[in-house]
Amino acid sequence: MGNQYLEADLLIIGGGSAGCMAAIRALELDPELKVVIFEKGDIDYSGSIARGMDALNIVSIPNLTSPELYVESVTEGSAGVADAPASHLMAARSFDLLKKLEGWGVYFPLDASGNYRTLKYHVKGNFQTAMQEPDLKTMMSGMTKEKGAFAVNRVMGVKLLQDGPKVSGAVGLNVRTGEMVVAKAKAVIVCAGGQARFSLPNSGYLYGGFDFPGNTGDGYVMAYRAGASLTGMEATQSPVVIKDANMPLLAVTVTRGGKVLDMLNNVIMQNEVNHISRMNEVHEKGLGPVRIRLSHLDEAVIQEIEGILFTTERPVQERFFKNRKIDFRRDDIELWPTECQLCGGHGISGVRVNEKAECQVPGLFVAGDVASVPKQHLSGALVFGEVAAESAVEFMKENKKAEYDPAQVQEAIGLRNQRAEAKTRELDVRELEFKVRRFIGDYLIGLKNKDKLEKWLHWSEIFRDQLAKQTRAANPHELSKLYEVEHIIQCADFSAVASLTRTESRWGSSHRRADYPEQDDKNWKCHVVLQKDEDPSRIKALKAPVIGM
Numbered sequence: 001m002g003n004q005y006l007e008a009d010l011l012i013i014g015g016g017s018a019g020c021m022a023a024i025r026a027l028e029l030d031p032e033l034k035v036v037i038f039e040k041g042d043i044d045y046s047g048s049i050a051r052g053m054d055a056l057n058i059v060s061i062p063n064l065t066s067p068e069l070y071v072e073s074v075t076e077g078s079a080g081v082a083d084a085p086a087s088h089l090m091a092a093r094s095f096d097l098l099k100k101l102e103g104w105g106v107y108f109p110l111d112a113s114g115n116y117r118t119l120k121y122h123v124k125g126n127f128q129t130a131m132q133e134p135d136l137k138t139m140m141s142g143m144t145k146e147k148g149a150f151a152v153n154r155v156m157g158v159k160l161l162q163d164g165p166k167v168s169g170a171v172g173l174n175v176r177t178g179e180m181v182v183a184k185a186k187a188v189i190v191c192a193g194g195q196a197r198f199s200l201p202n203s204g205y206l207y208g209g210f211d212f213p214g215n216t217g218d219g220y221v222m223a224y225r226a227g228a229s230l231t232g233m234e235a236t237q238s239p240v241v242i243k244d245a246n247m248p249l250l251a252v253t254v255t256r257g258g259k260v261l262d263m264l265n266n267v268i269m270q271n272e273v274n275h276i277s278r279m280n281e282v283h284e285k286g287l288g289p290v291r292i293r294l295s296h297l298d299e300a301v302i303q304e305i306e307g308i309l310f311t312t313e314r315p316v317q318e319r320f321f322k323n324r325k326i327d328f329r330r331d332d333i334e335l336w337p338t339e340c341q342l343c344g345g346h347g348i349s350g351v352r353v354n355e356k357a358e359c360q361v362p363g364l365f366v367a368g369d370v371a372s373v374p375k376q377h378l379s380g381a382l383v384f385g386e387v388a389a390e391s392a393v394e395f396m397k398e399n400k401k402a403e404y405d406p407a408q409v410q411e412a413i414g415l416r417n418q419r420a421e422a423k424t425r426e427l428d429v430r431e432l433e434f435k436v437r438r439f440i441g442d443y444l445i446g447l448k449n450k451d452k453l454e455k456w457l458h459w460s461e462i463f464r465d466q467l468a469k470q471t472r473a474a475n476p477h478e479l480s481k482l483y484e485v486e487h488i489i490q491c492a493d494f495s496a497v498a499s500l501t502r503t504e505s506r507w508g509s510s511h512r513r514a515d516y517p518e519q520d521d522k523n524w525k526c527h528v529v530l531q532k533d534e535d536p537s538r539i540k541a542l543k544a545p546v547i548g549m
Contacts, residue, residue: 001178001420001476003413006152007402008036010392011170011183013157014191014219015039016047016212017378018368020140021385022189022392027147029393035149036183038172040192040214043141043151047193048212048345048369049378052134052312054252057121057377059098059129060091064118067091071549073124074374077274078348079506080525081232082374083547085355090376090383091127097382098129104143106133119255120272122375128255134312155181157192157218158483159412160226160364161404167226167363168402171412173483178476180416182409186402187363187392191385192219194343194350194369195491197433197484198236199441201339203244206433209339210239210246211369216484217342217491219370223351224494228359230530231372231544232348233491234498235510236340236445240279240290243336247314249292250276253305253333258294261332262287277508280337284509291332302328339437340445342491345369345377347510352529352544357388363399365392419482425472429481432471436463436485440492448499449514456496463489493539498528501541 010026012019015037023035039046060067070091075082098116102108109130111117121128133139145151155172161184162168169184193215197206207213224230241248250273254260260269262282268290269275279290294302306328310318326333344350350372357365367384376384443456467486473479504520505512527544 001180001416003180003182006036006181006183007034008183008185009033009396010035010187010189011185012037012189012191013170013172013222014047014193014368014370015043015141015144015151016191016193016368016381017049017140018381018385018388019047019189019191020144021382022191022367022389023144023149024140024147025386025389026393027149029390031148033393036185037144037149037151038155038157038170038181038183039151039153040156040175042153043144044138046212046214047137049137050212051315052136053131053378054308054312055119055131056094056098056129056379057251058091058127058379059094059116060127061095061116061118061129065125065127069125070122070127073122073127076123078374079519080521081348081506081527081546084549085547086353086373088549089355089387090373090380093383094379097379104139106131106136106139121251121255121274123274128251132308132312152181156480156483157190157222159408160188160222161408162226163403165227165362166399167361168404170222171409173416173480174476175480176476178416178420178479180413184402184404186396186399187365189365189367189388189392190219190223190351190370191368192222192370194341194345195220195488196341196343197488198342198437198491199340199445200434200437201246202336203246206430206437208246209341210241210248211341211343215369217487219366220342220351220494221487221490223359223361223364223366223370224530224532226364227361227532228364228366229352230350230494231352231527232344232350232374233342233494233530234502234528235342235348235507236495237343237347237510238280238337238340238445239346240276240335240337243289243334245317245320246338247317249309249313249333252308252313253292253294256301256305257297258292259296261291261293263289277510279335280509283337288336290335292335293332294328295330299329340441342495343369344372344374345381346375348372348374352527355387356391357384358391363395416479419473420479422472423474425470427466427470427472429471429473429478429485432463432466433481433485433488436488436492444492444495444499446509447512447514450500453496453500456492460489460493460496494530497539497541498530501528
């Protein structure tokens with residue numbers, strides 16, 4: 001296993017929606033920039049939209065909605081814990097984003113009046129705008145490469161390099177060869193996604209999660225260790241999705257008239273998707289499984305839904321429903337809560353950033369699901385990919401050199417070599433991951449209390465010791481999984497510490513304390529911010545006020 005050394009002006013870690021857009025925007029601003037992308041998968045088919053998308057969830061269309069109304073909506077949807085400036089900026093730039101995508105050839109259907117077709121998804125306002133582009137990801141990755149960005153596929157970021165407090169590059173690990181890739185850079189944008197492999201999915205399959213299974217919180221861990229703050233890590237969100245397939249369809253079906261029903265045929269949601277926690281509550285009361293019913297809809301609407309699900313969203317759904325003999329005209333679609341995740345796209349978790357995609361670490365910018373811009377979805381990933389690029393390009397004008405202590409690289413290589421030697425140990429890394437994620441489900445998910453959260457922190461130490469001393473890496477792919485399990489454990493520690501700190505219940509089923517069952521706005525309508533402590537084994541938890549307009 002060798003080591004590869006690269007030099008760049010701008011390094012982007014993560015080649016999903018935010019990463020591709022960041023590369024495109026940076027090279028629009030300065031075509032001479034040398035842009036390098038670490039992509040854990042293959043940039044053509046990676047990230048949370050490996051194929052296409054059926055909508056931009058947040059578009060503030062002039063004369064229909066406003067950024068101010070969106071801020072009201074996301075603030076209510078986040079139970080008051082949402083910094084207004086970043087959300088306002090995203091909404092303010094969202095229509096220009098739509099027009100830019102339209103200029104690329106992305107199709108946004110119009111209604112009978114010639115207006116963009118909008119749907120009710122959020123608490124207030126029709127911000128969701130229909131889009132039909134089954135090849136959005138390959139379109140973006142193609143533009144990224146055409147503009148001159150250099151994508152290094154199959155490389156996960158494992159460590160940010162620093163010159164004092166300033167970030168000056170990163171070390172990545174090739175997940176197939178075990179090669180270390182070291183990139184020196186004047187600025188770094190982290191777009192490495194959220195923490196998708198957190199608790200176990202209801203199928204029990206390690207990689208059968210709702211989101212991109214390569215998202216193991218790598219960006220959270222790297223940014224935190226470099227000195228960035230995290231927030232919202234106590235909000236463990238559990239999507240309610242198609243049973244056994246763990247694929248989304250609420251935003252496609254319910255916004256078009258589908259009904260979400262409990263076992264007694266009570267309607268939980270229809271025409272809008274803004275009370276997700278109700279579905280979890282139904283299951284907890286024994287009134288599940290929840291079902292989506294489409295049989296009452298006109299044939300044209302059902303065909304539209306099938307067209308979106310079977311071409312743009314997840315084409316495998318057509319075969320899945322056919323094999324299960326489910327016909328939307330006759331049969332309900334069964335839904336179940338699946339694994340919990342930490343995510344700034346569908347939830348509120350992530351690196352705390354301002355409206356310039358900056359955290360408090362110089363030279364480090366953050367965008368996409370790894371950033372805490374609450375419920376930002378694809379719109380936020382694309383807008384803040386651009387914002388991060390603009391901020392990074394501006395930063396590089398004043399910071400023209402990148403340096404780091406070579407000892408940082410040697411430390412990363414030494415850890416890789418040490419882990420690669422563990423080929424004959426008794427514990428399979430997949431067995432350890434299964435147990436870690438099962439215990440996360442036992443102690444960090446659902447109804448929380450002080451004893452359960454402290455038990456996780458006790459087990460965390462045991463799991464770390466097992467990872468270091470008992471778990472084998474028989475090949476480079478298993479070696480990469482050692483890093484992933486390390487990040488899963490670290491993110492669970494983040495969640496446990498934040499959950500212990502927030503002595504109240506908030507966000508429905510995402511953070512419920514049995515020992516503090518009430519929402520306490522007087523003391524806890526604020527952020528719980530996590531920072532690196534002087535003792536690296538400890539996590540510092542602080543209160544921070546919510547930022548208004």
